[in-house]
Amino acid sequence: MDGIGEGTLVELDPIDALGWIEMDDGTRVRVGGTALSRVRPLPDVGARLRVLETTLGLGGVIKAVRVESLAPPPATPAPQPATRARTSWGAFVSAHPRWSDVADLCLTPALEAPPLALAPHALFAPWFHEIRETAPIVRPLGIPRHDDPRPVEAARDQSFALGDVAFLDVAEWPRCGRCAAPLELCVQLAPALVAPFFGGGRGFAALFCFGCGTQHRDDPQVGHVGWVRGEHRVVRPAGAPTRSSRPACGTQAVSAYAPLRELPSVYWHRCRAERRPELASSALFGGDELALDGPFPPELERALAGSPPQLLSEDVEALFEEWTSELPGPVPPGQHSAVLGGVPSWDQADETPSCAHHGEMRALLDYEGGQFLDGALHVFVCGACDRVRFVAEF
């Protein structure tokens, strides 16, 4: 959704940085710490904000993904009205032989998954083979909700989430490098579960400081995130406060579901367009408005009204979403989802980190677990070296 308008920040939770904007037309829009953290100076309750872009959040709530401060007023001249770039479909296809760079950004796990059940489509035929073959194999995980707990005993060779026990390579429970508070456990994954993706037979653990993490979302000091051999059973200091958006609870079982191939969403391609504008998916979904003239494939031309037939980029997007809408997604019923592999479910913008030596990193894990609101802890590995990085969104 675009939109939108102006309003006032009327609520802001200092802990999870989640708030509400009351728009001048009386509607309320939810806003998370990630969107607010991009505004300088950081807004407080009472701040006037312009909402530039929204999305549908959990439960159908309208959520602002891009906001800007209304004070001081911008000194830039009024923007020119956008004009649509106009080109023929044939010329567009010739100029954009490659659909996306998803294959460069995904791990290719040693797992079998059924082929993507995607029928050919007349419009997307030039890229059909690439779209189908590059759909990454993901392993969906389920994290119990707080109202349906599934307590288990933490064990070194098991996958579990939350709680106060972990199996790490350090003898003491890790603390935040910024505020020194004991971190909170997000998830620990068994070696056997992550081995098909990466890690050389090690397990994986993610612990996070929810006090500092909303402001310092990719600071390595606010998390203890990486591969573990799990030699030490460590216990979180008793009574240490928890500040994630989920009530404290004991260790919970992580369910792993059958691997499947998952197409990146239109929104992922849109986020990606800033970095790779030359790709077909970036040009079509990236937000620059296009007017595409025929001729189109004959099957499609018959369905298109108007003379000469024309497709706007939003029409192409609607056709793509309709085409791919029947594909299964990795959403475990009645649980919070986490996903091994695939592409990150960005809530705001593409923030794929880079390895200093080997370029953009690959998505290992997206973890929400009831702790990250509509966002997630996005974890990346280099693929060529042992580096692990994370970016949190709320």
Ligand SMILES: [Zn+2]
């Ligand atoms: Zn901290």
Ligand SMILES: [Zn+2]
């Ligand atoms: Zn590297």
